[in-house]
Amino acid sequence: MAFSYKRIIVKIGSNVLTKENGLPDYSRIQHLVEQLVYLKKKGIELIVVSSGAVASGRSLLPSVKEAKHAVAIRQVLSSIGQVKLINTYSQLFNEHEMLCAQVLVTKEDFRDRVHYLNMKNCFHSLLQNDVIPIVNENDVISVTELMFTDNDELAGLIASMLNANALIILSNIDGIYNGDPKLPDTHIIEKVKQNEYNFSAIIKAEKSTFGRGGMITKASIAGKVAKLGIAVHIANGKRDNVLKDLLFEDLVHTHFLPEKHKSERKKWIAHAEGAASGTVQLNTGAKEVLTSGKVSSLLPIGITAVSGEFKKGDVIKILDEHQQTIGWGIAQYGADKARERMGVKNQKPLVHYDYLYSVY
Ligand SMILES: Nc1ncnc2c1ncn2[C@@H]1O[C@H](COP(=O)(O)OP(=O)(O)O)[C@@H](O)[C@H]1O
Numbered sequence: 001m002a003f004s005y006k007r008i009i010v011k012i013g014s015n016v017l018t019k020e021n022g023l024p025d026y027s028r029i030q031h032l033v034e035q036l037v038y039l040k041k042k043g044i045e046l047i048v049v050s051s052g053a054v055a056s057g058r059s060l061l062p063s064v065k066e067a068k069h070a071v072a073i074r075q076v077l078s079s080i081g082q083v084k085l086i087n088t089y090s091q092l093f094n095e096h097e098m099l100c101a102q103v104l105v106t107k108e109d110f111r112d113r114v115h116y117l118n119m120k121n122c123f124h125s126l127l128q129n130d131v132i133p134i135v136n137e138n139d140v141i142s143v144t145e146l147m148f149t150d151n152d153e154l155a156g157l158i159a160s161m162l163n164a165n166a167l168i169i170l171s172n173i174d175g176i177y178n179g180d181p182k183l184p185d186t187h188i189i190e191k192v193k194q195n196e197y198n199f200s201a202i203i204k205a206e207k208s209t210f211g212r213g214g215m216i217t218k219a220s221i222a223g224k225v226a227k228l229g230i231a232v233h234i235a236n237g238k239r240d241n242v243l244k245d246l247l248f249e250d251l252v253h254t255h256f257l258p259e260k261h262k263s264e265r266k267k268w269i270a271h272a273e274g275a276a277s278g279t280v281q282l283n284t285g286a287k288e289v290l291t292s293g294k295v296s297s298l299l300p301i302g303i304t305a306v307s308g309e310f311k312k313g314d315v316i317k318i319l320d321e322h323q324q325t326i327g328w329g330i331a332q333y334g335a336d337k338a339r340e341r342m343g344v345k346n347q348k349p350l351v352h353y354d355y356l357y358s359v360y
């Protein structure tokens with residue numbers, strides 16, 4: 001099957017770029033760059049999210065002093081490794097007379113609307129200038145709770161931010177299997193519609209040797225991104241010609257079918273959960289309305305509790321009566337007014353539909 005995408009995000013996992021001994025696999029990187037160049041020449045706009053800094057660092061400093069904290073080791077390896085990684089990309093793209101750029105980001109940059117817009121403008125300018133952005137997490141700054149779950153999460157955020165047509169996640173496996181990939185009777189799930197599978201039951205909670213999040217995060221990010229109207233493909237980056245075959249020929253892999261396209265504002269809100277400064281709890285009736293798929297705003301009449309302090313314009317989390325997340329959205333007024341109006345009829349919506357994201 002051929003896909004005609006205008007703008008794609010290609011996420012390359014650590015395992016794709018490393019050999020079994022953990023050292024960088026230059027011929028693989030070279031082969032991927034050749035395919036990216038081919039796609040670029042076909043007029044596709046590309047943004048690459050590449051892991052591999054820590055693995056590259058290990059090749060430079062194999063006997064890294066085992067400092068007390070694993071965090072410090074990761075900081076040392078990623079900071080020296082990122083230089084090598086981006087130089088490798090830069091040299092390889094140069095051979096084809098193409099420029100790439102390094103963009104290092106943290107989770108905080110997606111929470112803050114100003115940082116978010118700065119980043120977005122920069123990506124647009126790079127694309128306008130035919131430069132290929134190579135994105136990675138800023139591993140020196142991002143430690144413990146400030147970290148992305150993994151670069152799949154980062155790639156999903158970039159895909160939403162840049163209104164990409166598709167996100168291609170390259171791992172060291174052909175796609176998502178319907179059970180343990182090592183068992184002979186399992187096979188790749190080729191097409192996934194929204195909420196069709198319970199992936200946490202299907203996927204073994206195991207990661208490849210050098211990966212961070214594992215396949216469960218990939219499946220959950222893929223579902224979320226597809227819900228926003230962006231196609232997601234999970235394929236094997238270790239296969240020769242994977243990108244060309246996926247886009248222009250037939251390749252067995254997992255394809256999350258995109259839902260109806262969502263507005264840019266909704267896309268930002270969809271990933272803003274971590275920025276929530278307060279929560280509201282709803283009664284069953286309000287939950288039913290908000291999860292029905294119909295266009296409806298969150299009215300104070302259905303609110304049973306308001307916690308935390310938030311102002312107009314802040315992101316708030318919306319829970320049901322069992323504390324399960326319904327979604328999140330931007331408050332049209334602050335927590336004090338929300339408390340006053342809670343349970344009262346004929347009040348202005350606390351969250352307007354255009355600023356509301358439901359996980360259902
Ligand atoms: N049902 C499944 N289908 C596919 N892969 C699975 C499944 N269950 C567990 N996995 C594991 O998930 C790994 C890929 O995730 P991860 O380690 O995060 O890779 P990456 O470094 O590419 O991000 C695979 O190598 C595989 O061992």
Ligand SMILES: N[C@@H](CCC(=O)OP(=O)(O)O)C(=O)O
Pocket residue numbers: 012013014015050051052053054055078136137139149150151152210211212213214
């Ligand atoms: N920022 C890290 C990548 C961490 C990560 O998410 O790796 P992976 O699960 O292989 O995509 C690095 O460059 O080593």
